[in-house]
Amino acid sequence: MAPVELPKRTIAPFGIGMIWFGIAVQVTGFLVMTPLVQYYTVGELVWINLIGQLLVCLACFVTQEIGLKYGVSFATTITAVAGPLGGKIVGLVRALPAIIFVGLNGFIGASAVNMFTTAVFGFDNMVVGIIINASLLILVTIAGAKGIERFTTFAAPLMIIIGGIMFYVLMKTHNASLVDIWDLGRTAGTSKSWLYGFGVCLGGYAAIAMGFNDFTKDCKIKDGNMKKAARAHLIAYSIMSAPAFMFFTMIGIVTIVLVPGMTGSEVLPYLTNLVAGGNNLIIAILAIFVFVAQLSTNTAANLFPSVYVICALAPKKINFKTATVIVAVLAFVLQPWKYGPILDVFLAVFGAAGGPALGIIAVDYYYFRKRKYSLGDLFNSKGKYSYWHGINPVSLSCYLIGIVIGLLFLDYNYFVSLGATSVLYILAGNLFAKKFPVMVTETGENLTDFTVNDDPKVSI
Template sequence: MESKGNYLKSPDLLPVTHAKRVISPFGFSVIWVGMAIVLAAFAIGGGGIVHLPLPYVILATLVGSVAIGIFMTLIGDIGVEHGISFPVYMRAPFGTIGTHFPSVMRAFTAACWFGINSYFGSTAINGILNLLFGFDNWILCFIIFVTLQLINTSLGIKSIERFADLAAPIIILISCWMYITLADNATAQGKDVWSWVESPVTGAAGFTAFMIVVMANMGFWATLAADMPSLSRFFKAPKNERNWFKRNKTQLLGSLVVMPITNTFMVAIGAICYMAVSTADPITALQSSANGIVLGVLLLMIVLAQWSTNTSANVIPAATVFSNVGGPKVPFWVGVIITGIIGTIVQPWSLFDILNSVLLIIGGILTAIVGILFADYYLIRKRRVNVDALYELEGQFKYFKGFNFAGLIAWAIGGGVANMFPTYSSLIGFFLGAAVYYVLAKYWWFVKYPQKEINNPSDELYLGITAGNDWEIDKKVYQEPEPNLESETLDPPVVQKQ
């Protein structure tokens, strides 16, 4: 008999039924535009243009974006098919307790992005104050801006959220203006934007530079590749549709068309930004390209855009994880403070300058998780999942005291080896993580801990909408569980955005 405190059955973690799936292909495309309009992507373009001309930077970005988009779509089928989120399915390859480890990694990454976005916002605030009063102390602006965002999130203040829907179009307009202005500036300096390179390389060195841009783009979106089921469970999809492509048409349009185009646009702006002002920092570029009231308005829009997206996309997901890891002694507001501390001590003002190198590391670690999910879902379970057991404290996914060591070992090996070869980190992480997990799970772990859907691969019992099933989990045993690190909202869609 399960305890009445079974946190695995928290209402926000239950499967989304077919009737509640409201996001259409067009709707997801709009969401992707909002997610992919990220100023931090400028760093990839700025790093790439050092050794490669703009056409190669664009090509590498498209290759990396489509590759990670394929990973997203493959893993997103978990949400489409079964209506379950990333942390819930992770109980299968990692165990009911082991699922916490990748969630903490995701939270740490969100805290780092919070720091980077806060850095942009603080330098914009500093620029505004410098225009108005001659004030110049961006560090003080950073401390104040971080504090205001944390207070905003801790107290649940909603007033600033009215700007959230404006964030993406604001940055699109700013980016278009920057492209035109900065391209003119570069041309005025005698630089052809389509052929200029700071330190051109060829041969093997050129291929390495190309692959670094590819891997940086994959690392940039690796978190969402793993976390896509948390969003895709809200996608409209036809019941009893066995064709994988027709079932996932919402994902295919958004992740393989809209995201690559939008992401490539942002990276290209970063490259041209570097050409014109020798840095990919968007605030520095604005300050060197505009002045007076125009500059003040542009900087203010940057501040509002960073604030509106940072709160919901980075602070809340990270704080929720940290709060739940600590249990009842760590309330949500403490999780918010922890997020702020991490976002500050990683020194985001320095992190932006080495972002490409950091993304190679992140890509290897997170795509190893994606590879494990792929192997578990497609190769071992063949898309059939004992969903009821995912919500049982003493069910088949408890494994050894809540841990699936096949998943943990595969993650350690996949992520570790990937970072020995950073030029190919995301690809190595995915394929090695998948291969190691497949061998360990199939020939060792699941021999010790039999899985019903593997031993009896019944479509009727273990497929979701492909077989016309909606998973209904018995909620009677649930009573205000203590916080757990897998909590997330069922209000579609809160997405972790960089």
């Protein structure tokens, strides 16, 4: 949980771009995003996915600087907003969807492992597949951000090649072109606002956006130029994430459109059988693709951020390795893969929780604190951020009200709850400034940071 000093940071802009590529290759897109074809055409979903991912990147930019400047994770900095105990509560709310996705991706990865062992060794046992996949998820995550970057850099070419083959065979088998299917969809006979689709995209990444400093705390700042580093990292992950997410998600959506009666959970088995044509060697290769895609996404997008939250619950007792095991086991015990048909609703609902959190963090860091933290107090449960019994009742009240507002406008929840909560927190912060002066201003002698505009050797 300690700050990562500048000389110890290892992630360059290319590295954060590769990590985002791994995050964006969501094999669970076959489960989560395919239900959207009920409300939109294929052509509309192309734009919704592309624009939605760019909005995700902009949301991540809000918290990116916190990691670059201070070298600390979300689980640490949320203390300044909500208090030591309140921060743990918000952290758990953030971790829940990530843990759900660990299970979803993990089940797909375990299915791929089982597919491989069945094709190569004739051994069909899903329990063994789950154990193998969970073990490898834990090993890669324990290696940290640099380990995840290295794995994704290795895996990216394989995912691009196999994904392209899958899409080509799918279109050729059904003698279809993008022109033919562009206007297909809206199977429910009704349509929704594009904002709902954007909200589903943002809901899927809300946990990452509100705590993107989990990743940027390990990012380098070249030549001590903070602004240049921030731009370079934003460009890198924007370029890598949107096309990757859109392409792999669209494979699932197109499959749903071309095959009547197809469900999201059936897409991967169908594509595998279609491409392999019963050839066990090809099945084994495709299984490796699915497994690698799942592993790259699951480690970076879901397991890694959740681990910091669990560590923060009892930092003196739970280390990074132990927390990784806890999250992995919990994700498989919950068995979230059984709830595929309602996952888009789940993400829309979580968007109602993710929007308010991001709004409060943005107002707190940029508007009230003017981008300053007292690092020592972030790690002190009885420091100046302790508020009332370790909880900031003002920020948590605004957070809960923001969630309710989002639920009242479910089709537009992320945007409505984000805007409403931001305004509400500004008003509430000024109203309770005398009661909790630390909530609206940063003063004192401990305002240490990693700002290195003049001296690239500055460290904590």
